Amino acid sequence: MTTADPLVARLAEVVGPTQVLDDPGSCAAFETDWTGRWQGRARAVVRPADTAEVAAVVTACADQGAAIVPQGGNTGLVGGSVPRDGEVVVSLTRLDDLGPVGVDAREVTVGAGATLAAVQEHAAAAGLAYGVDLAARDSATIGGTIATDAGGIRVVRYGATRAQVRRLEVVLADGRIVEGGVGDGGGPSGEPADLGSVIGSEGTLALITSARLRLLQPPRHRAVALLAVSDVAAALRAQEVIVRVAGPLEASELVQAEGLRRVVQGTGQRPPFAVTPPAAVLVEVAGADPVADRLVAAVGAAAEGDPGVLDALVGVDAADRTRLWQLREAHTEALAAAGPVVKLDVVVPLAALAGFVDGLPAIVRGAGGESCEVVVFGHLGVGDLHVNLLGVPTPWVTAVEDAVCAAVVAAGGRPDGEHGVGVQKRAWVPRSRSADEVAAMRATARAFDPAGLLNPGVRLPD
Ligand SMILES: Cc1cc2nc3c(=O)[nH]c(=O)nc-3n(C[C@H](O)[C@H](O)[C@H](O)COP(=O)(O)OP(=O)(O)OC[C@H]3O[C@@H](n4cnc5c(N)ncnc54)[C@H](O)[C@@H]3O)c2cc1C
Secondary structure (H helix, E strand, O other): OOOOOHHHHHHHHHHOHHHEEOOHHHHHHHHEOOOOOOEOOOOEEEOOOOHHHHHHHHHHHHHHOOOEEEEOOOOOOOOOOOOOOOOEEEEOOOOOOEOOOEOOOOEEEEEOOOEHHHHHHHHHHOOOEOOOOOOOOOOOEHHHHHHHOOOOOOHHHHOOHHHHEEEEEEEOOOOOEEEEEOHHHOOOOOOOOEOHHHOOOOOOOOEEEEEEEEOEOOOOEEEEEEEEEOOHHHHHHHHHHHHHHHOOOOEEEEEEHHHHHHHHHHHOOOOOOOOOOOEEEEEEEEEOOOOHHHHHHHHHHHHOOOOOEEEEEEEOOHHHHHHHHHHHHOHHHHHHOOOOEEEEEEEOOHHHHHHHHHHHHHHHHHOOOOOOEEEEEEEHHHOEEEEEEEOOOHHHHHHHHHHHHHHHHHOOOEOOOOOOOOOOOHHHHHHHOOHHHHHHHHHHHHHHOOOOOEOOOOOOOO
C-alpha cells in the first residue's frame, strides 16, 4: 500500500494493509481482463476474507460515494470484471469456504470465491456432482458464475447457473448483509427476500458472498461422439436424430474446421479425422446403465441416408472421452494464442442458426473485416454460439461487432448470450429488448443500488 488516499487507509483498517493493493504492479492483474481487451486503473484492489469484511468494505466505499467493481476469477469475456474509471475492485476470491455436502438434501453452501473446479471436486468426494461446467473451471468462481448466470457445456441438460442456486447471501450497495431464497429453492414460503434478480446481474445489484447450491446424482456411465459434418445444418439434423434415438444429451457442442485446426496445432493432438471437416458436433450421453451401445446406434441413425454426416468417432473410456472433449475445450485458449480475437457470445434460435452461421463471413466482410477469419464454436444444444473474429483491423472492431449483433437480432436472437452484457454489449440492450424491459432493468437497479455505485458502466445502457 502506497497512497495517502483516506478511503484506501480506511479499507486497510478493515482488511489489513496486505490485503489492499494500490501500486500499479500489484494491481495490474486485477485491472486487465482475460482477453486483454478491457483494462482500466483501479483506485485500489481490496481482498476481504469473509462476509463481514465485504460488508465493511462496501460500507466504507458507500460513505465516500466510491464506485465498486466486484471481481471473482476475472475470466469474464465482456469487460465487466475490471475497472474503467478509478473504481475500487473488490476481489472475492478469499471467500472460498466449502461447507459440508448435504447428501440427502443434495446441496452445499460455498463461499463466492470458491472456484468451480473446487466445488465440483468437493461434490464428487461426496458422490454427487454440480450441474455447471465450463473450460475456465480452475479460475472462474461460484460468485462470478452466479453473477453472469453462466451456461457452459452442460447447459442443454441441467440449465444455466440460475437452475442450480437455492439461496444466496449478498452484501447490498450500502453494506447491509441479506440472505434469501431464489425462486422455489428458498425454503419456507413467505420468506421476505427473493434474491433471484441478483443472478445474472453482473455485479450491478449486490456482491454475492455465499451460495447454497443444488447438487445432483452423477450418471455412472458416459459416452462421447464426435461427428464430422458438412455444415451447421447437418450438425443440427444429427443432433436431432441423436436425441431421438439416445435420449437427452449431457452436452452438444459445435466446432468448425479452422477452430479444429488451431486446437490440433496448439495441443499437439493427432487430427481426429483424416480430412478436417467443415464442422463437427460433439455429443455426450450418460446414464445409470451403460450408454455406449445407445450412442453408437444413435450415431448410425444420424449418418444413415444423410450425406451431411461425413465421419464419426465414439469415445467410451475416460481417456478417449477426454481426448475428444479437449478438441472442443481448448478452443478459447488456442484462438487467443493466435493474436487478438474479437469475441461475441450470442444466442440464435435453432431454426435460424444454420443461416446465421453460413451468412457470417459475408456480414463481417461487409462491415470492414475483409481479411478477417471467422471461427464459430459453442453450445449447439441451446443455440448459444461463440463468434470469434481474428484479424479485425482495430478501427473496424465496433462496426464489425455491430453488424454481427444486428444479424443476431434479425435472426430473432439476442446479442448477449451466456457471457452477459458487460461493457461490450451495453449499447445493444435497448436494441434487443423492449423499452418496458429496459425500464424494468433500470427500476431494479435503482431499488438495489440507488446511488449507482455497483459496477457502473456495465449491463445497463446509458
Ligand atoms: C476458457 C474460457 C471458457 C469459458 N467458457 C464459458 C462457458 O462455457 N460458459 C460461460 O457462461 N462462460 C464461459 N466463460 C466466461 C467466464 O468464465 C464466465 O463468465 C464466468 O462466469 C466468470 O466467472 P469469474 O469468477 O471469472 O467472474 P469475473 O470474470 O471475475 O466477473 C464476471 C462478472 O461477474 C461479476 N462478479 C464476479 N464475482 C462477483 C460476486 N461475487 N458478486 C457479484 N458480482 C460478481 C463481475 O463484476 C463481472 O461483471 C469462459 C471463459 C474462459 C476464459
